[in-house]
Amino acid sequence: MGYKVAVVGATGNVGREMLDILHERGFPADKxxxxxxxxxxxxxxxxxDDTLKCQALENYDFSDTDICLMSAGGSVSKEWAPKIAAKGCVVIDNSSAWRYDADVPLIVPEVNADAVTGFTRxxxxxxxxxxxxxxxxxxxxxxEAANIKRLVVSTYQSVSGAGKDAMDELFNQTRAIFVNDPVESEKFTKRIAFNVIPHIDEFMEDGYTKEEWKVLAETKKMLDPKIKVTCTAVRVPVFIGHAESVNIEFEKPLSAEDARSILREAPGCLVVDKQEDGGYVTPYECAGEDATFISRIREDATVENGLNIWVVSDNLRKGAALNTIQIAELLVNRKLIQPKKQAA
Structure with a gap:
């Protein structure tokens, strides 16, 4: 007996990716x-190979649904997730609405799988x-190997992280520049084509943006609250794939070679680090892939026990849809939920 799964936000970039990945991975869903x-x-x-017709959220009865994968934005999630959860359907939400709630686990299965049991609250x-x-x-x-003290993160984030309209804006602006048409900016605060914008999400009182704060708060919640984190988040004219330059300061010594060996064995990681032309991964190569790619692993001589790494991944997959489905798989594989039909 399989599970009944609802995908809320099914017409968006991430929702469509969720449907693809559910099928690709053979998730045990009857419907x-x-x-x-x-x-x-x-x-x-x-x-x-099937074509499904979308149903309206306002009219759908979740009482016989086991898992709801949500990617419909924070305001929708804030209103609907508690209503859906009250029907006995586990909600796995892709928005920022519940990430900082102490009673809601924030999960990356390769990082803190055991925390998933807190979903019952x-x-x-x-x-x-x-x-x-x-x-x-x-x-x-x-x-785990050397205890991280401090992180300095610079992100290079693709436009797909801002949705389909953002992808369309990059395409339209690029075309306009080539044919000498006016360049219009609606989704972004400045032109994104052939440009980079050091501004993602709204500004906060301390001068950081909310996107930068998310990296800080979520890293602390999932990894270790004692880690000091600073971040600069930048939007770049790439359609799919986020890249990050990460400077790490450890409590204990960790050589670049030891770090490579550790990361090669780590779940979800793929090391591509040849110190030669093209011996690294870029967002273009990571599109459509599930792994988190790590390149440019090198020691930082300016601090004690320092390393630099380059991290690239498909933001629509590991950054959103894939991770959501991996959480659902975690619930199933650990037998934390049972199909309602079977329970009945």
Whole structure:
């Protein structure tokens, strides 16, 4: 007996990716239901070779659904996740709405799988920010080996992290520049084509943006609250794939060679670190891949016990859809939930 799974936000970039990955990984679902807003009711989405029609969130009854994968934005999640959870359906949410709630576990399965048992408090599990997810996958094994004291993170984030409209804006601006048409900016504060923008999400009182704060808060919640973290988040003219330059200061010595060996054995990590032309991974190569790629591993002589690494991953997969489904697999594999039909 399989599970009944609902995907809320099924017409968006991440929602469609969730449907693809559910099918790719053979998730034990007897039925998958795509759900969207009322205006998208009846829209066709793909699930393997099948075409499914979206149902409206406002009209859907979750009482016989086992798992709800949500990617519909923070305001929708804040309103609907508790209602869905109250029906006995476990919500795995991809927005920022529940990440900082002490009663909601924030999970990356390769990093803190044991914390998933806390879902019973609210029947909600949070998926981290896309840039944090790949970061902590790379940091977890290094932290276990030498205890991280401080992180300096610079992100190079693709436009897909801001949604389909952002991807369209990059495409339209690039085309406009080539044909000498006016360049219009609506989604971003400045032109994104052939440019980089050191601004993601809203500014906070201390001068950091909310995106930068997310990296700090989520790394502390999932990895270690004692780690000091500072971040600069930058949007770059790339369609898919986030990259990060990470400077790490450890309590104990850790050589670059030892770090390579540790990361090669770590779950979810793939080391591509040849110190030669092209011996590293870029966002272009990581698109469509599940791994978190680590390159440019080298010692930092300016601090005691310092390393630099380059971390790249497909933000729509590991940063969002894949991680959400890995959480669902965790619930199933650890027998933390049973299909309602079977229970009945």
């Amino acid at each position: 998958v239901v795509p759900i969207a807003s009322r205006r998208s009711q009846g829209v066709d989405v793909s699930y393997g 609210k029947n909600i599990i949070a998926n981290p920010n896309c840039s944090t997810a790949q970061l902590v996958v790379a940091l977890k094994p290094l932290h």
